[in-house]
Amino acid sequence: MKILISNASEKPIYEQITTQLKAMIISGELLPESPLPSMRLLAKELRISVITTKRAYTDLERDGFIETVPGKGSFVAKKNTELIREQQLLLAQEHLQKAVDAAKHFGIPRSELREMLELIYDGE
Structure with missing residues (x-):
C-alpha cells in the first residue's frame, strides 16, 4: 500500500492518510475484508506518530470504510x-x-x- 505524505500540504497528516485510503477503497484497489497495516506499522512506515494513524483509522471507521476487530486488526469494510x-x-x-x-x-x-x-x- 502506497501512501504519500506531504509536509507542504495544508491538510493535516491524518486527513491525508484518510483521503488516500478512501480513494483506494472507492477505486477497488483495496478490496472488502482486506487487512490494513496495524496503526503502529503504518506509523513506522510513514515515520509519523501512532496517534496520527489512530486518528485516521478512527475517522475511516466512523465513516464506514473500515472495521476494526479487537486483537485481529483493521480491515476494509464490506462495501456499502x-x-x-x-x-x-x-x-x-x-x-x-x-x-x-x-x-x-x-x-x-x-x-x-x-x-x-x-x-x-x-x-x-
Missing part, C-alpha cells in the same frame, strides 16, 4: 454500495467544480465547457 456511490459522486462533483471555476475565471462560456465535457466523456 450507496456509500461508495455517494463518495464517487462527491469526488466527481469536486473535480467538476474546479473545472467550472477555471472556466469562469478564463471567461469560457457554459456552452463551450459543456462541449468540452461531452468530448472528454466520449473519449474524443
Whole structure:
C-alpha cells in the first residue's frame, strides 16, 4: 500500500492518510475484508506518530470504510454500495467544480465547457 505524505500540504497528516485510503477503497484497489497495516506499522512506515494513524483509522471507521476487530486488526469494510456511490459522486462533483471555476475565471462560456465535457466523456 502506497501512501504519500506531504509536509507542504495544508491538510493535516491524518486527513491525508484518510483521503488516500478512501480513494483506494472507492477505486477497488483495496478490496472488502482486506487487512490494513496495524496503526503502529503504518506509523513506522510513514515515520509519523501512532496517534496520527489512530486518528485516521478512527475517522475511516466512523465513516464506514473500515472495521476494526479487537486483537485481529483493521480491515476494509464490506462495501456499502450507496456509500461508495455517494463518495464517487462527491469526488466527481469536486473535480467538476474546479473545472467550472477555471472556466469562469478564463471567461469560457457554459456552452463551450459543456462541449468540452461531452468530448472528454466520449473519449474524443
